[in-house]
Amino acid sequence: MIFLKLILTNLRRHRIRSFISIAGIAFSVAAMLTVVTILQGAIGMFSSILSSDSEVIVFERNVSDLFFSNVPASLSSEISTWPTVAHADPVLFGIVSSADHPIITCFGVTPGDARIRKATWLAGDRVLFGKSNDDVVLGSRAADFLNATVGSRVPIGHGTFHVIGILKTANGFEDGGVFMPLAAAQSFFHKDGSSVVTIKLRSKEDAAAFKAHVKQSYPNLIALEDTEFQHSYSQFKILKATAWAVGGCGLILGGLGIANTMIMSVFTRIREIAILRVNGFSNTQIAAMIFGESSCVAAFGAFAGLVIGITALFTLKHVPALDGYVDASIRPVLMLIVIVLALLTGIAGALYPAAYAMRIRAVEALRFE
């Protein structure tokens, strides 16, 4: 109890300094939590586009980005005839632009595609999709920002398209996107195939055999199950690495703040540490006191950071412009990782101050005013 009081006393004694250190860790934790969650949400959304009603994705091997992948149409057709395949949907991804909106995701899909079939149609008739290459269907957010309704003609890229439907999906990318018939998208993007082919198998247990079959039949293509894709797609890896790097930099800064605070803490209580030494405190006990103090700062900071991060995510989720793009559901494992990292930062920040405190010689420190 007294040991704990010795730790907390010093935090109370220098309230402003403690608060600044706690704030440093809190904002680092909040930044890491927010950035990682948003990016993981984005990755999840992108994955869900690919895995909509499918188990396996087929795309061109060794491409750095799916936008550069090209699966020839003939191969899509062949794959769809394999006995293990329930249906194969070629999807062509592209980025198009419109006035005031430089980036709009475009999906070139067939009428039977799950994205078209399973979405909630707010307006228009699904059966009309694919009848004409001038026709497009808009996600509800895209319809909002393009001020389009069914029957409108919207300028997209170098063409003008007739809106035949507006649909609502839970996925922000899809809801802010444009759906074109595959043939129209191929023409628009000057491609003869698709970016990916999403595969619905008759049985999930056929996945391994299907992948082996693809590898054997089409060496230039690769088939990955959805979870494999999420873990191996290089863009996702880059995004994840960026998120952790941003958060990591924040924590390093927070750690430096703690180190600074703890050094000051040791300097201002040199005499007190000497008193404890004279009264029998060991090096371990002195170090434990310093680490205890920094751990308290880190723990308070981590808690405050979680609150700030969750609040920020909740707020972002409810910003109309970001509707559907922010997934605010924080994974417990991420919270655990962030808390552990914050505590480790606290400990790392106290390493030098603790070593310094352990070297304090009571006989000299007692003369210290």
Place this chain on the structure above:
Amino acid sequence: MSSLATDPTRSGQVVLRAENVWKTYDDGAITVLRGVDFEAAQGETIALCGPSGCGKSTLLHLFGGLDEPDSGRIAVNGIEVNRHRNLLKLLRHEIGFVFQLHNLIPDLTLAENCLIPTVAAGTNRALANQRLHELAERTGLTHRLNQKIQKLSGGERQRTAICRALMNHPKILLADEPTGSLDEHTSATVFQLLLDVAANEGVSLLMATHDRGLAYRCDRFVEMHDGRIYEPRTV
């Protein structure tokens, strides 16, 4: 006058021993102790007098393991001090320190300050509290146990420091000018308290002091001058 400060009339066990101890500072520029030989027996009260800078505090620090001699041997209860493992044991169980400045931790209460040595030593909490109340009663501090240090008078603070020094039942009490910052009346009270607790607890008291009037009330009076010990007479 003798260079080996021992009292041959006392037959108690030797608890403090310095043999030909030299100590310098500033890379040898300042010599503080010059071949000091000293012995103190169990239960003795010894006053160490001398001008400032004569080496009184240094000798106390060496006995307490707070500093190391350049040469010579320092032993407490027969065990050489300058080994770390012994040092912790020494500070936790065998030696209590009282300084001129009380050296209490201001944010803690009187009781909490006194309990610090028991925290260091990992003493059972109930036993520690029992000891605290025993010492508080003996030093007249029972009614002040929950007071913060800032609210205590100078005398009470020094009595608290004495309590703290005795918490772990040390056999030796090293007091470095414990009355140096107190007024005359309070000095006499605190000094008498030191002598009383030393007698009651059976501890040896080695006390550096400038106050010769008080010093002569100890069993022995030892004079230090220019890093050497002289024992003019046995009291």
